[in-house]
Amino acid sequence: MDLKNSNLNLFITKGHGSLFDLKYTAGFKLNQLELLDIPYRINRQLKGYHIPLCFPSVHSLIDGVGKRNILSFCTFTALAIIVSVDVLLYKILRKALFISEYLDQLRKIDVVHYVGGGYFADWLRKMLVYEFLVVLLLKVLNPDIRIVGTGLGIGPLQNKFNRFVFKLFAKNFNYLSVRENDSLKLLKDLGISSEAKVLGDDVILLTPYIQELKATQKKTAKNHVAFNLKNFPDMDYAKIEKNIKSNVLFLKSRGFDIGYYCFGKKPGPDDRELLDLFDREFIKNLRIHDPYEEGWSKFLQNLTQSRCGFGFGFHFSLILALTGVPSVIGYGGGYYRQKIQEGLSFYKNNLSVFNMEELSSSNLSDAINKSNLKKESADLSSMYEVMKSEYITLYENLVETHRK
Numbered sequence: 001m002d003l004k005n006s007n008l009n010l011f012i013t014k015g016h017g018s019l020f021d022l023k024y025t026a027g028f029k030l031n032q033l034e035l036l037d038i039p040y041r042i043n044r045q046l047k048g049y050h051i052p053l054c055f056p057s058v059h060s061l062i063d064g065v066g067k068r069n070i071l072s073f074c075t076f077t078a079l080a081i082i083v084s085v086d087v088l089l090y091k092i093l094r095k096a097l098f099i100s101e102y103l104d105q106l107r108k109i110d111v112v113h114y115v116g117g118g119y120f121a122d123w124l125r126k127m128l129v130y131e132f133l134v135v136l137l138l139k140v141l142n143p144d145i146r147i148v149g150t151g152l153g154i155g156p157l158q159n160k161f162n163r164f165v166f167k168l169f170a171k172n173f174n175y176l177s178v179r180e181n182d183s184l185k186l187l188k189d190l191g192i193s194s195e196a197k198v199l200g201d202d203v204i205l206l207t208p209y210i211q212e213l214k215a216t217q218k219k220t221a222k223n224h225v226a227f228n229l230k231n232f233p234d235m236d237y238a239k240i241e242k243n244i245k246s247n248v249l250f251l252k253s254r255g256f257d258i259g260y261y262c263f264g265k266k267p268g269p270d271d272r273e274l275l276d277l278f279d280r281e282f283i284k285n286l287r288i289h290d291p292y293e294e295g296w297s298k299f300l301q302n303l304t305q306s307r308c309g310f311g312f313g314f315h316f317s318l319i320l321a322l323t324g325v326p327s328v329i330g331y332g333g334g335y336y337r338q339k340i341q342e343g344l345s346f347y348k349n350n351l352s353v354f355n356m357e358e359l360s361s362s363n364l365s366d367a368i369n370k371s372n373l374k375k376e377s378a379d380l381s382s383m384y385e386v387m388k389s390e391y392i393t394l395y396e397n398l399v400e401t402h403r404k
Contacts, residue, residue, distance in 0.1 A: 009031060010030050010031060011031045011109070012031070038079070039055035039056065039057055039058060040057075041098065041099050042055055042082060042098045042099065043055055045098045055075065055078075059126060061076045062076075062129050063126055066125060066129075085097070086098050086100075087103065087137070090103045090141075091141075107142050109138060110145065110146065111145070111146045111148065111398055111402075112134075112138060112145065112146075113148050113149070113150070115150060115202055116152065116179070116201055116203065117152065118154075119131065120153075120155070120157070120166055121153075121154070121155055121156055121157060122162050122335075123233070125161075125165075128166055128169070131169060132165050132166075132168060132169040135147060135172050146174045146401065147172050147173045148175040149176050150177045150199070150202055151178070151201045151204075152177070153178065153179050153183055153201075153339055153343060154166075154178060155182060155338060156334050156338060157186060166190070167191075167192060170187070170192045173192075173193060175394055176192075176193045176197075177196065177198070177199040177390070178197070178198055179198070179199070179202075180338070180342040181198055182342045184196060184197075184198050197390070199383070199386065199387050199390060200346055201315075201318055201343065203319065203322070204322070204380065204383055204384050204387055205388070205391075206300075206322065207322055207381070207384040208384075209300075210322050210323055213297070213300055223255055223257055223307065224256070224258075224305055224306050225251050225257070225259070225309065225310060226261055226306040226309040226311065226316070226325070227248070227258050227260050227286065227310050227311055228260070228261045228262075228309075228310075228313045229244075229260075229271060229274040229275075229311065229312055230264070230271065230311070230313040230314075231270055231271050231273060232269060232332075233333075234333025234334070235312060235332045235336070236332060237277055239357065240356055240357060241277060241278070243357075245278065245282055248282065248286075251310075256307070258287065259286070259287045260287065260288050261289045261299070261302075261303055261313075262291070263291070263315060265292050271313070272290065289302050289303070303316075303319060303320070303323070304319075304323045306320065306323075306325050308327060308328075309326070309327030309328070311329060311330070312330050312331065312332075312336075317347075318343075320351075321351055321380065322347075322380060326351075326352075327350065327351050327352070328352050329344065329351055329353050329354070332357075346383065
C-alpha cells in the first residue's frame, strides 16, 4: 500500500508520556489527539474573553449525568448547545466561535479505527456514551468518514439504555470484527452488521514480533513462572487471598522464580495496586515486571521466558498462549467470564480456565507438567495469517475508497 509518514497521519488517544515509558520504537510517527478535548479548548477561549466560566471534562460530565446530578445535566446541556452552535457555524462559514481550529483538524480525519479492547459493556457506560458522541461529531463534520473496529469484545449489554446507545453507535461502522462468539451473537441479536466476523483479539498480530523475541533471547533456566492479578471490580481477591498465597508458596517450594506482570497503570486500573492486599513477606517472593519501567520489548521478552503462567488478565493469558506457555487462568463476574472463558476458547491448547474460586495447587501442578511438552499452537499461527490477510484487504479497500 506504500503507506509511510509522508502520506499517513496517525493519531492516538494514548498520551505521549505512556508511549515514552513503553519505549515505542515503531516506524510510524504517532500524533496525540483527544477526540472530545472540547471543554479544554472552550475554556481557553472563555479565559481569553475574560468570561469566568469553566467546563469540566466530558468524561466527568457524562459520569455526573449518569448519577442524575442536576448541575452536571445543566452543564452538559450548556456545553452541547455551545458545541452545536459552533458546528453549525462551521458547516456554513468554515469558522466557529470557540473550536474552529479543532474542527478543522477533525474534518480531515478519513478513518477511525477501534483496535481491540472491551470498551462496550454495561460497566463502561461512560465510555460507550463518550465514543457515541465522538462518532456523531465526526460524522457531522465528514459524512464520508470510515469507522472500523477490529478484535472488539462487546458486552455484556443487558441495560436497555446501554443497548440503545450501542446500537446507534455501532450502525456507523463500515467494518467490524470481534474476538469471540458471544460478541458476534450480541451484534446479531441487535440487528447490527450481518457481515461481522470472529477473528480473535488483535494481540494475535504480535505473533511474528513475539517469535522474533523468542528467537533472539538467551537460554535461561526454565524455572520462571509468570503471575498476574487483574485490577477489576468483579475480581474479589479478598475471597481467595489464602488460595493465591498458597499457590505462590507452592511454586516457591518447587524452586520457581515468580515474576509479577503488571499490565494496567493509572489513570486506568492499576495492577500494581493489588499487591497492597498482601503482606510484605509475600511481596518479597515476587519479581515485579512493569512495561512502563522496563519498556514493552523487555517486558514481553521476560514474559516469553516463562515456564508456565498463573493469573487473571486477558491479554496476559493471550500473550502466554502465543508463546506456547501453559497457563492457569482465573476469572470472576459476568464481564470477565465472557472475556476469559469465551475470549480464550480459541487458544485453549495451553490454557486451563477456571472460576477464580476453583483455582488450586493441583491446577498449577498440571500446568507445570504440561510445560515439559509446551509447543506453539498451529491454530494460533493460522489465526494470525487469516487476520493479517483480512486487515491488509481492509486497508487496501480504505485507501482505494479515499483515492476515489
